Structure formats: C-alpha cells, structure tokens
Amino acid sequence: MHDPLNAFALGGDVYLNGAETGPLAGLTFAAKDVFDVAGYVTGAGNPDWRRLAEPARHTAWAVSALLESGARLVGKTHTDELTRGIFGDNSHYGTPDNPRAPGHVPGGSSSGSAAAVAGGLCSMALGTDTAGSTRVPASFCGVFGLRPTLGVIPMDGVLSQSNTFDTVGLLADDPDILSRMGEALLRKKIKDVRPAQAVVLEDAMEASDPAVAAAIEAALPRIAEAVAPIVRGRKLSPVPLADWVEHQNAIQGREAWETFGEWINNSNPRFGFEVADNFLRGSKVSQRTLSAARGFRLRAKRWVQEALEGNAVLVLPTTPVTAPPVHSPRSVMWEIRHRIVSLTTIAGMAGCPQISLPLCKAGGLPVGLSLIGPRGSDALLLAAAKRIGKA
Amino acid sequence: MHDPLNAFALGGDVYLNGAETGPLAGLTFAAKDVFDVAGYVTGAGNPDWRRLAEPARHTAWAVSALLESGARLVGKTHTDELTRGIFGDNSHYGTPDNPRAPGHVPGGSSSGSAAAVAGGLCSMALGTDTAGSTRVPASFCGVFGLRPTLGVIPMDGVLSQSNTFDTVGLLADDPDILSRMGEALLRKKIKDVRPAQAVVLEDAMEASDPAVAAAIEAALPRIAEAVAPIVRGRKLSPVPLADWVEHQNAIQGREAWETFGEWINNSNPRFGFEVADNFLRGSKVSQRTLSAARGFRLRAKRWVQEALEGNAVLVLPTTPVTAPPVHSPRSVMWEIRHRIVSLTTIAGMAGCPQISLPLCKAGGLPVGLSLIGPRGSDALLLAAAKRIGKA
Known part of the structure; x- marks a missing residue:
C-alpha cells in the first residue's frame, strides 16, 4: 500500500473486499494490528509476538461487520506494543507521522489507525481503547474517535489487554462516516436525539494546559448551539482527577500482567524500555492495592452517574495537552501520560x-473536545458529532 | 569470519594484525563487543546502542596491548546487552552456541568470547567481568577464565557498567596461552610461585548442586598435587552466601543505572524484558539500601581477607550449577542467576x-573449579593454572 506516514504495520499488507452492496460500500478502512484477519499473523506491535504467533484462524467480529456492510479493508496499522502506550512511539517500528502535527507524536496505541485516517489513506479505521488508546490519537491527530460503551461491540478476535477496560475504537475524519461506521458496529440506526444539557467538567478544565482549556472554552458555543445548553461550575470528582490514575494503573496493569505475564516469562521478549516498565509495574500490584482500586472504581462510577443525571452529557478536553514532540525523554513523557x-x-x-x-487547536496543534454520555448512549454521541461537524 | 556458533557480533568483522614479532605472535584473539576499536562502532549487544553510537576514536588499551604483543584480532563477539546478564541469551541477536554443552546457554555476558574460544575460532579472547561475566561463561563452556584484581588492567576504551566491580576478563582454552595473555595485559612475567594452602569454601560447596560439589570434590587431589595442601572445614561467610546477592545487586544495579540511566531515559531503547527489569531494579535502589550494601561490602572484604590468611588461595565451584538449557523461562533463570x-x-x-x-563435569556438562587469591595475586593464579593444566 502507499504508506507515506509509516501508518501501516509490518505484514500489514492485508486487503479484503467488502460485500458488493451495503451501507458502507465505497468506503475503505484500516484495522489496528490487534484485530485478527484469518490467514494473517496479528503482529500487535511487537516483533517477538509476531515471530511466535500463528496466523489467525478467524477474522475479528468488528472487521467482519465492516466487510459485510460493504467497506473494503486496506491494511493493518501500527500500534504501541501490545496496546501498551498512549503516544504511538513504537521502539521497534518507529512512530507514525502525525499529518496534522508534524514532528509531534500521533498518540496511541491506535497510532497507525489515527494517522491513516488523518492522512486520508482510508475512510475510517478500527482501533481499541483501554485507557485512551482511541481517544488520545483522535485528539492528537485531529480526527473523530469513539470509545464505545464497555461491551457493546464484541471483542471477538481482538487482542485484549485488560478486559474490564478494553473496547473496540472507531476513528474517522468525517462525522457522517463515523456515524455510519457506528451503525454497522452497534447494529442500530443513529437517530437524531439530543441530551438535555452539556455539563462542563470544571476539574478537567483546571487539569488542562491553559491554552487547551481556552480552546475548549471557545468551542462551547457550538456545543450549546448544536447539542444542548451548557452547564458550568460542576466538578466531577471529590478527589483530584490525578488520584484516579493510580487506581486505573493498578487495575489495568494487573490485568495486563494476567494477560501477558506467562508469555513474557516464557519468551523474554524485546520491549521498548517504557513498555517493559509498564508490565513490571503491573506485575507488582498487590492484592491489597488491587482491591482498593476496585473499590475506588465503584465510587468513581457513582460520581460519573451523578454528573450525568438529568439527561446530560459531560464536556471535557480529550487530552489536557497537545501532542508532545517525538523523541521526548521518557521522564517527560511519563508526566504527560499521567496527566492524559x-x-x-x-x-x-x-x-x-x-x-x-476535532474542534479545537492549541498552539497550532489539534486537541479534541470530548463528550461523555451514559452507558448505552453511543448513538446519541454519534448523532451529536454529526450535528456539530468539524472544525 | 567463519562463525558457526553465532559467537561474533553484528558488525563484528573487525580484523587487525598485531606487531610482527612479540610474545603472542601467531596467536589470534577476539574481543567482546564492549571493547573499542578505533573506527568501528562498539555495539555492546544492543541494537539501539549500536544505532546511536559513533565509531570509536581510540582503541581500547587491552586490545592495543595484545596487538602490540603480536596477537591478531579476528573479530568482536556477542555480549549480553550492555553486559547485563550472565547467561548469554541476547533477545536481539540470539544465544551463541555452547560447543561443549549443545542446547545449553554459553553463559555471559562474555558469551561470544567464551564460545569462540571453546569452539577453536580464536586462541584467546577478551571479556569483561562485573558479577561473573567472564567466570560464568568460562565455567559453562569449559575454558579457562580469569577475573583479574580490580583495577590492575586498565578499562580505558571499555564500556563500563559498574565501576566498583568491572574488570577486563581473560579467556583461553589453554592455560599456557592464558598465562601469556596475562603477561601481556598485566605487564609482568608469570613466575612459578605457589600458595601455602588451598582452602575449600565449604559454604560454597553446600550452595552448589550435589553433582557439582561432587565433581569439585573429585578434582581436589589434583589441586593438592599441583598447587598446595587442601584445607577443609572452613566457611567463608558468617551469613548465608545467598544474602550477599542482594547487596551485590544493590551496588551493581545502582551503578549501572548511574552509567546508563540518562541514555535510557533519552532514547527509550529496546531491551530484552529481563534486561529492562534489571535496569529498573537498579533505578529503584534507595540511598539507604545502597549505604547498607556498601557497609556489607566492607565486612565481606574482611571475611575474604581472613580466609586468605596464611598465604592461601580459596577453592570453590565457579558456578553452583551447569549451564541451563536455552530458552528456559525467565522465572527459572532468575533463581539460577541468584544462585550463581x-x-x-x-x-x-x-x-x-x-x-x-575447566577441570570438572557434572551430568556430562562442563563446570569450572575456581581459585580466588589475594588482591594482586593474578600471576599466582595463572601459574597455578599452568601447573594444573586441563581436564
């Protein structure tokens, strides 16, 4: 394939025609290299995973759903190793170019999918999202990205990291295409419904770079006009949002170790140093820490539910920062990751x-405005995206 | 070069003729790929180190000393990544074959040097030794190996890991050649001097596999005949030898992080998972732990000095085990490493x-018998090797 952005994975030359007719006929898509395609190895961004894996026997459910709707698969795209990362800087395969922020990371782990969409190499792309792996590259590359309700899109045939967080992710550069992609994957029509209010999460605004918060601020009138009246002054969390991260990391890290630890022990694979560090942190999460984190998650769910009361959606920056430059030191990236x-x-x-x-820019770089809705409101969010349109 | 053992490093095609005449004329040597040779990149067993390094401007002192003595350099050999490992299993470049224990690791980190010597690809080889990196591959590959007194052979032009432990290491399959190599590097004649007694370290025997201890036991008469009367019943350490390891790891790990941490932070290099784990452990050593380890080292020095009193050398197995099979799980290797x-x-x-x-075998596999002498007794140990000869 033509790949000027290093968006496509090693062995990513995978082409499949879709159904001759269907709602997505004429559209092309790429799939992050964690989606199985029968007959091909799923490389998952790590050369030792690729080396030791057998070709997939079945095609992932989501890939099949898009093919059956008429879309054409044009390749498999780069990912952070085993989806562990949110910057898209893969130590083995390099960092895909960010077409809308040259010299800056594309975001990950669905890095190649977002870059391919932003660079016009395909109409839409499949990613996954555990702790931001679709939303972050959408934000950094200036495209639309949906993290669906946990569990609504089957993960069959997708390499999972952390099964209480993992979702399929949807990426497109056009809200109509994203919506049509959503119809195929959610198996429902996207109706033009609207929430009653759009609640700005002030704690999320405060946690963001001033330029990012200002860019979101400037976009709020469009949200008000297209979606719902803006409600100000609400904080989501009785504790600093930064405190959520340790609990996220504990659960995700421990689950990721349960997923990959035995393979790592048996094959001593090559990893970028940062990825190895992530796995090791996860391996060391104690049962006590894990229990505390799971307790916190129950409280956090309640806080989000309360904020969503009154048929609301929540408004916040997708990322509190724009994309950092490629090859930034690990210690710098660590801080940024924590904030994201x-x-x-x-x-x-x-x-x-x-x-x-993709409504905002800060310092000339893309940054996403996000809407969070109640569980099951995927269609509502896709309808809102259609109403709002692009920047 | 002819390399049937995967002993030579990527870019290890480095040939230099030695002086036309000299005590090592007619002999060939290889150098672990942590020794600089002017005009060549020192790869150090890591592809990102190799990628980012400039060609060396000067040739390492030890390489020059052998060349000046008439030996010919025939190549640079594989090492564990940045010398961090004692098995020789490099996740990037594979594991050199152990010609005397096929299917088992050669030992590291001077893995290629020991394999090349054991396989007859060169007369002798330069390694380094921090926590066993010359002695372990000598033991596993059934060749002679010398860890010299700390500081007696200049480390100029050698990639250092941990400067209070690092030494150049000498490997050869013949005790006469090892001795001549020692003369060139120690800049002194090896005289036929002998210690007054050979003290078996009973705690080291007890820490070894029964088959290893039995093999050492069977070799003691040769030591008595060629070197000095055997003294039995002495323990070296008032604490279990296993307790020494945490202190070794603390000092070595912290020093290695001080050596490489900034580079790692800036370049997020690829590492085998185990190597990344080693670096991370070192990065987390607290000042308190480090101080305790340094205090322990002072006591340990005293115990060794006391054991060496009366013009003694100490006798012990080089490794408490024979070489484990290649591709053993990391958790298994961890236990073995701790014991070694x-x-x-x-x-x-x-x-x-x-x-x-290389006097012993256990279960058909080589295992070394070691002599430890007082600081500065390198020539004495080399003379003893000549007296004892090979198995």
Missing part, C-alpha cells in the same frame, strides 16, 4: 462511551 | 582475582 490518563480514565472507570471531536 | 551470583559475588565484593579452571 487523569482525563481518559473517567469514561474508562465508568464504562461509559466517549467521543472526541 | 551467590558464588561469583565473593571475588567481586573483595576486589580479588579469581580463575576458573
């Missing part, structure tokens, strides 16, 4: 859907 | 020289 997860953990902890809209 | 370091840490903590002699 303090916002992306909200929907993850609550199991709620979140959509990132 | 409980013996190799003795000379390292004390700064004393240790020579491993």
